[in-house]
Amino acid sequence: MDTLECIKTRRSIRKYKDKPVEWEKLVAILDAGRLAPSAGNLLNFKLILVKDEGNRQKLAEASFNQMWMAKAPMHIVICAEPEKGEAFYGTRGKILYTTQGCAAAAENMLLAANAQGLGSCWVGAFDEDIVRRVINLPEQAFPHAIITIGYADENPPMPPRIIFRDLVYLEMWWGRRKNAPQSWYSIEVEKQFKKGKKNLKKLAERIKDKINKK
Numbered sequence: 001m002d003t004l005e006c007i008k009t010r011r012s013i014r015k016y017k018d019k020p021v022e023w024e025k026l027v028a029i030l031d032a033g034r035l036a037p038s039a040g041n042l043l044n045f046k047l048i049l050v051k052d053e054g055n056r057q058k059l060a061e062a063s064f065n066q067m068w069m070a071k072a073p074m075h076i077v078i079c080a081e082p083e084k085g086e087a088f089y090g091t092r093g094k095i096l097y098t099t100q101g102c103a104a105a106a107e108n109m110l111l112a113a114n115a116q117g118l119g120s121c122w123v124g125a126f127d128e129d130i131v132r133r134v135i136n137l138p139e140q141a142f143p144h145a146i147i148t149i150g151y152a153d154e155n156p157p158m159p160p161r162i163i164f165r166d167l168v169y170l171e172m173w174w175g176r177r178k179n180a181p182q183s184w185y186s187i188e189v190e191k192q193f194k195k196g197k198k199n200l201k202k203l204a205e206r207i208k209d210k211i212n213k214k
Contacts, residue, residue, distance in 0.1 A: 006115050011158070013119030014068045016150035021074050025116045029149065030076070032112035036104040039097035044084035045105060045144070048135050050075040055134055059146060062130035063123055072121075072148035076109060077131065078102050079141045102144040109147055119152030 001009075026049065033047050050056055051074055059077070060069035069075070080102050085093035106122055113120040123146040131143045169175045 001115050003111075006111050008158075010110055010114040011119070011152075011156050012121045013148070013150075013152045013154060013156070014121055015152070015154040016071045016073065016119060016148070017153045018071075019073070019151045021118065021149060021151070025113075025118060026074060026149070028116060029109050029112045029118075032108040033076075033078070033105040036101065036108040038101040038104065039085065039093060040088055042084055042088065042097075043101065044081040044098055045102050046079045046081070046141065047105070048077040048079060050077060050135065058134045059126070059131060062134060063126040063146065066123065066125070069121075069123065069146070069148050072150040074149040076147040076149060077135055077143055078106055078145045078147070079135075079137060080144045081141055083140050099144065106145050106147060113147075113149055117151075119150055119154075121148045122146075123148065 030047055030049065034043070038044070050059060053070070056072070056075055057070045059075055060067050063069055080098045082094045082098045085098040085101075087093075089097055110120050110122060124144075126143070126146060128143055131137075131146070135143070137143065165176070
């Protein structure tokens with residue numbers, strides 16, 4: 001699977017099979033987090049792998065009772081060390097750069113999971129104090145995200161996305177057509193048109209199959 005295909009096919013998975021995840025795949029996912037970009041290469045975060053069923057249950061309860069999380073055989077808790085960022089970059093390093101580093105690690109791991117045929121979900125809604133107690137965090141560390149990992153037991157469609165022309169500006173805010181080459185938006189339009197034709201063809205084939213079976 002190439003990089004763009006991996007990005008396009010990644011989904012947030014909330015249903016998991018009762019199937020263990022191979023350790024070599026987990027190591028690859030964790031290493032992808034380690035290789036994420038980080039301000040000053042500080043890597044001021046730690047990754048805590050949670051396998052114990054009881055602890056996964058507690059993390060699910062701490063995440064405002066998102067009990068589907070407990071079905072995922074592995075959780076990865078991304079824990080920030082903001083004081084290290086502050087020591088080098090002041091308040092901006094403590095708040096912004098630290099958050100960016102954790103987010104980059106999270107996305108790397110989501111993509112690494114998808115590339116290996118695994119499902120994952122980025123969870124950010126939880127009671128920080130409870131999570132802290134479950135994984136025994138020291139005072140200087142803070143939980144930023146919980147990543148659930150496992151074999152997907154669902155295949156959700158891509159959720160609606162903002163259209164290309166409303167997302168991307170050229171050179172400046174609201175920089176659009178007058179500054180952009182005519183092909184700027186047409187490339188994306190053409191891609192969506194081809195995708196639509198492909199989906200219509202699949203639908204027609206399914207309808208034909210149903211008719212033939214009758």
